Amino acid sequence: MARWPLILGAMVAALGAGWYLTRPAPLADNALDRLTPDAARGAVIFAAAGCASCHTSETGADTLLTGGKRFASPFGTFVAPNISSDPVHGVGGWSDLELASAIVAGVSQDGSHLYPAFPYTSYNKADMQDVVDLIAHMRTLPASDAPSLPHEIGFPFNLRAALGPWKALFVSEQWVLATAETDALERGRYLVEALGHCAECHTPRGALGGLQGDQWMAGAPNPSGEGRIPNITPAALQWSERDIAEYLKSGFTPDFDSAGGEMVAVIKNTSQLTDADRAAIAAYLKAIPAIANP
Template identity: 55%
Template sequence: MLGKLVRLGLLGVVIGAGLFWWITTPNVWEPEALANVDGDPDKGALVFAAAGCASCHAVKGTEGANKLSLAGGQAFETEFGTFYAPNISQSGEHGIGDWSFADLANAVSFGTSPEGSHYYPAFPYTTYENMEVSDIADLYAYLKTLPAVETPSLPHEVGFPFNIRRSLGGWKFLFAGKGWGLEGDLSAEETRGRYLVEAMGHCAECHTPRNAIGGLDRSRWMAGGPNPDGEGRIPNITPHEDGIGGWAVVDIETYLNSGFTPEFDVAGGQMAEVVENLKLLPPEDHAAIAAYLKRLVPLPRAE
């Protein structure tokens, strides 16, 4: 009887280990899904702006054309450790200059490195995974036009158990996967706004509160919450009186293009960077974002 129990226990361990290995295996695109997709660098420049790539990967404090030297190094302090934006310049040694289109697509859509390991979700791939392959191809084509910077990426400062990369597959199993925060019958303009906000703009990464292990609390979609770095709070951007309920569509459009609120305050901190990116988009995209925000469920500010 004891021997049978031991064998059953060992079988359970083997099955459990196999299940863990399956769940935590990094995902990648099937080659046929990426075949015959050609990128346009001019369109890619708009994807680059909408996705806010320079806001994280440019050297902190750089201005103008220097913001396109994507050497990384910016620090993001969280309760799980400090993460540093990597070099994503065209350096073959220190950046992504030798990456294929598939390498970039796997990183953006699944948080999977060219070596087949998991990236930390400080890189917002759980949002970018909703991006169309054609937009990733355009982004790839644009990145190829940018300079190489020979600056090594800084290592993340993450302690046990968060430094076990394989375990990130379990986190992805719980919180990754394509899907929208705003569902329902949307107009073409609202659908475009949803794509800009939820896929490229990754606004929920800051404006939606998180649970104890860092997953987005989708029941509080865009209701704001604590700043991950511990300084201040992220605003509620739902159409509730605690958020932007008093803002007209034109107020939102003006803010996205200039940074000025209806009260003549001005965007600061990280939002100032976001406005710098969004003002590069055409006016119809500003209108689409405003239409999307007005369709959100009004929620009181998350505490």
């Protein structure tokens, strides 16, 4: 009986230690030292990372990062925030280091964890030069004074501290394709696994929302509840590398059907890449393990 306070104390200590160990970890103060941002290069990173696909509105311009798009999930509905250059309602008032911390470490300016609806789980593998170029480009885009709307997330998922253990469990800096044998494969891996964050939709998630690495790109239910996001491993995607590259350029499949749904926004991005980059993505998709769906 006298043991209960002890057990309770141990539990509180464990929780405290867990919270402390998984507290938000922004970038080190010197993380961006000796990097010179190049806004023009950043425009390509902006396209490759697909920023506009989520952060523009249905009706606004392709460069107005006003937010407001809604993303249904089993944990609630996430609402994309305003990340335009507006100093009050957007992120124009954030320093380069604060923005870089959000992008690669999922830590907000106020020091709290960001939800992984924002794919820092992929961007954490981005080159820091690309990140500063991207930030420089974003600062050239127009400001929107639309306030960011709150996420519609219920208990317990509204506890941001719980994202600490989540990150410890599910965020990895390892490449899924462990060896990239050619330069093209290495570039393709970077575009797909880091900037393009393709797996965020094309790989199924476990009960806690972590990507299932052994089902890499094997397709997943659409979180919106509508249809399925297709398997794009070689087990299902029989197109040639050229077919894949053409699709990413024009949106046309080899039999001249055209992309629909969310892929239309993706192709708006991939159409801005070079032919070599699209070929690299295609090479990567042919190199990942074939995973058949049951």
